[in-house]
Amino acid sequence: MRKVLLFLLVLGVIGAGVGYYMYNKPVASLEKKKADIEATSDEIITAYEADEKAADGVYLGKVVQVTGKVSAVTEQEGTKKILLETSNPIAMIICEMETGTETGDVKAGDVVSVKGMCTGYLSDVILVQSTLVKK
């Protein structure tokens, strides 16, 4: 009987520990996560401009690896963004980089692959928690 109680107690402590850990877990990095889908910046913007709802069905909330030509690299209050050109001169794929991510020597004109979670379309398509994909 005592053994059973002890067992239950240990189980309870472990449960509470796991619960506490889960409760406080920070947002996980996507760096090691495999992309759900790969596409070029043109493919993504074309899909969104044709049918936003259908494109959301494909990309929204997914880890997307996008390849495109860099239009600009910006930094504002510690948030870095890599903007990728698309076939539409005024629409971009805006990749909000994961906090602390280095963008190294990436500059306008480079062709790069970026992996991030697609949050949808606001005249641009926006990816968050992005990281550069090493070639």
Added chain:
Amino acid sequence: MKNLIVFALLFSVQIAIGQKYFSKTGKISFYSEAAMEKIEGHNTSASTVIDAATGAVEWGVLIQGFKFEKSLMQDHFNENYMESSIYPKAKFKGKIDNLATVTFSKDGQYNVNVTGTLEIHGVTKTVTTPAVITIKGGMVSAKSKFAVALADYKIEVPKLVAENIAEKVNIEIIADYQLMNQIP
């Protein structure tokens, strides 16, 4: 030739629309302060346009782009409350009520009221909020603070966590605008 077309397009758009200001780096933060827990989320990629000629104001933000301190907060926010896979955006479309008090060509801090429709979680409501437009050296920035009652937008909080989530959430928005014809 392509450059020429783009140039012609931008030029013609500019004539048609007059002075418009836009930002794609608008910041929207929300703060839920309940008895048991404080929760905040931040988004730094909101889109916004102000039309200086008509006073029209628009904002758009993607719900899944809000960042949180804890993973569970982000999951619950998206899945349980905002249902962001069904309603991926929040939008505001309105007008500056007292546009005449703002001189876009003159430095200053202008207090305005903005009235329009706010769409969150698929529910659209008419709202009015005070805002401040600041003009400094030709640069336009704007900010506003207002509160949103979750029940108004059919965001249901289970009784079990009622102590953790405020019934009214405070929202702060801020943006530094650029003139529309300066699109890179």
